[in-house]
Amino acid sequence: MLLGLLNIGQPKNLFAEIITINNISQTKNQVKKTLQTLQNNIGSQDALLVANQDGKIIYSKNAEKPLIPASTLKILTSLVAIKYLGPDYRFSTEFYIDKDFNLKIKGYGDPFLVSEVISTISKILSKNNSIKEHKIKNIILDDSYFNRKIKIPGKTLSAEPYDAPNGALCANFNTVFFKRSKDGSYISAEPQTPLLPMSLKKIKQYNIDMGRIVLTHDKNEMPLYVGHLFKYFLNKEGIKINGKIKLGKVQKNRDKLIYRYTSQLTLKQIISKLLEYSNNFIANQLLITTGANVFGPPGTLEKGVLAASAYTKNTLDLKNISFVEGSGISRENRISAKNMHKIIEAFKPYRHLMNESKNEFYKTGTLKNINTRAGYIKNKKGEVYRFVVLINTAGKSTKKIMPAIHKLIDQMSDVRCQGSQ
Numbered sequence: 501m502l503l504g505l506l507n508i509g510q511p512k513n514l515f516a517e518i519i520t521i522n523n524i525s526q527t528k529n530q531v532k533k534t535l536q537t538l539q540n541n542i543g544s545q546d547a548l549l550v551a552n553q554d555g556k557i558i559y560s561k562n563a564e565k566p567l568i569p570a571s572t573l574k575i576l577t578s579l580v581a582i583k584y585l586g587p588d589y590r591f592s593t594e595f596y597i598d599k600d601f602n603l604k605i606k607g608y609g610d611p612f613l614v615s616e617v618i619s620t621i622s623k624i625l626s627k628n629n630s631i632k633e634h635k636i637k638n639i640i641l642d643d644s645y646f647n648r649k650i651k652i653p654g655k656t657l658s659a660e661p662y663d664a665p666n667g668a669l670c671a672n673f674n675t676v677f678f679k680r681s682k683d684g685s686y687i688s689a690e691p692q693t694p695l696l697p698m699s700l701k702k703i704k705q706y707n708i709d710m711g712r713i714v715l716t717h718d719k720n721e722m723p724l725y726v727g728h729l730f731k732y733f734l735n736k737e738g739i740k741i742n743g744k745i746k747l748g749k750v751q752k753n754r755d756k757l758i759y760r761y762t763s764q765l766t767l768k769q770i771i772s773k774l775l776e777y778s779n780n781f782i783a784n785q786l787l788i789t790t791g792a793n794v795f796g797p798p799g800t801l802e803k804g805v806l807a808a809s810a811y812t813k814n815t816l817d818l819k820n821i822s823f824v825e826g827s828g829i830s831r832e833n834r835i836s837a838k839n840m841h842k843i844i845e846a847f848k849p850y851r852h853l854m855n856e857s858k859n860e861f862y863k864t865g866t867l868k869n870i871n872t873r874a875g876y877i878k879n880k881k882g883e884v885y886r887f888v889v890l891i892n893t894a895g896k897s898t899k900k901i902m903p904a905i906h907k908l909i910d911q912m913s914d915v916r917c918q919g920s921q
Contacts, residue, residue, distance in 0.1 A: 531911045535559060537904045545892040547837035550905055553883035555845060558912065563841075566820055566834035567890040570865025571778045572874045573828035573835070575854075576843050578771045580808045580826075581786040582850070583815065584794050589767040591789075593669075595625060596755040601634045602743070605730065606642040606750045607669025609792070609799065611785040612765055612773075613726070614672050615693040619733045621761050626737035630758045638743035639731060641723040642750045643669035645792060646799040649717040652784055654830030657716070659706065662829065664714045664781045666788055668799065671726045673781050678703050679710040696728045720747055772853040775863055780827035787826030801825060816842050828865055837888040844874055844886050851876050851884075860906075869894040877906060879913040 547562040591610035646668035727745035791803025822834035862875030
């Protein structure tokens with residue numbers, strides 16, 4: 501009997517596999533019920549695709565319809581970064597001393613320049629003879645590796661961390677976490693991070709007891725915050741800064757490089773954290789850095805998108821895709837389930853970087869009235885199936901669909917086992 505003859509209507513490739521087996525009417529009925537469940541839960545503004553370990557589509561509906569992918573787009577952004585930067589790429593930050601004994605800091609987009617790292621770098625700098633033997637005048641911050649005031653489609657000026665802007669020299673994901681102490685004063689909510697005066701002034705404007713503020717391009721808050729953090733931690737190491745903290749540029753032919761910090765995290769490790777926490781800031785830092793690497797600095801969103809477009813066209817052979825930024829926050833992003841399947845097929849060697857739950861590696865995406873999920877499911881035999889769910893219908897989610905997908909894959913495993921007897 502041919503399982504390919506199970507026909508309940510409209511989905512293309514309802515069963516692409518044709519398997520000849522005997523005495524499996526019960527399994528056939530179970531599969532039919534599961535397929536009906538999937539059919540009923542995928543509306544006209546939704547899409548679903550399930551493929552077996554060989555990449556053959558065993559079920560799809562609306563698979564060629566371009567839909568909003570939300571944060572599942574981060575899988576594509578990760579692939580683009582791996583393609584052009586390499587899986588073992590590490591971000592760097594450079595430190596120079598000029599003839600006037602100014603400390604110059606040049607950023608290259610490291611998304612994990614956090615307080616713990618800045619503290620460690622400050623300890624290293626404090627032991628450098630160029631700093632120990634002279635008093636530091638000014639801290640000069642060079643964020644010119646990216647264009648300033650990069651605008652990401654879909655981001656707003658809210659104080660939510662997912663709206664944090666991008667730049668070449670940023671700290672703590674361009675956010676400040678705070679809370680009130682028992683006496684009512686504001687303190688840092690992170691023991692490793694000081695609450696700086698420049699942050700406190702902004703926090704008081706919100707008049708809330710606990711939360712995060714987002715640093716912006718306004719008045720160069722983002723790079724200046726980095727400078728003030730370095731001043732704080734250098735002071736702790738006995739290095740005094742006598743002058744100002746301001747923006748400027750490194751003159752590599754005149755300034756002396758005294759230290760180059762190389763991130764402890766490889767690109768693969770950063771991608772793992774990106775996919776785990778679905779951080780929009782990290783996603784677009786990777787995309788903009790990729791653009792600068794491919795087309796030269798300064799990094800811009802446009803260069804990153806151009807690099808991604810070249811990859812999707814020349815390597816993945818994707819057509820009819822709209823990619824406007826790397827995080828999935830923009831509703832202008834559009835991709836079909838069929839194209840997303842090609843993306844997760846290419847990402848398969850890196851699936852262990854995704855969130856894992858039992859036998860599933862996955863990435864989810866959520867915007868208002870948008871719910872998506874894509875990844876891999878391992879069946880009882882250890883075979884890795886792929887799935888893409890794009891829900892663009894208001895009020896619906898992937899919750900009812902995922903159990904049916906798991907059931908279908910289990911049933912397919914049962915069918916294959918029975919067929920081999």
